[in-house]
Amino acid sequence: MKTHFDIEFLEDATEKLKAIAHPIRFVIVDLLFHNEKMSVTEIHEKLDIEQAVASHHLRILKNQSVLAVSRDGKNSYYSLAHPSYYKIVQALIQS
8 A cells, every 4th residue: 555654653543543433432532622621530420431431441542642631639630632633523423
């Protein structure tokens, strides 16, 4: 396959898309776009899922650099690493 993208970029982009492509993580990206930053507690309560489940999905998104984490005392707050990640969600909503 000939392309002007290098293989490292393509692999990284594919992994980010895979991370977002889960229903819960898709909704997390949407939530964080509209709420700027949220704690694990706020996310699991809003989605009505177990805190451990929310933490698992947040870790996947964080490991792919889709999310950024900031700490305030004992609390961790998640936000989109780049607001442009929401464009992926937005494009699929509009299609």
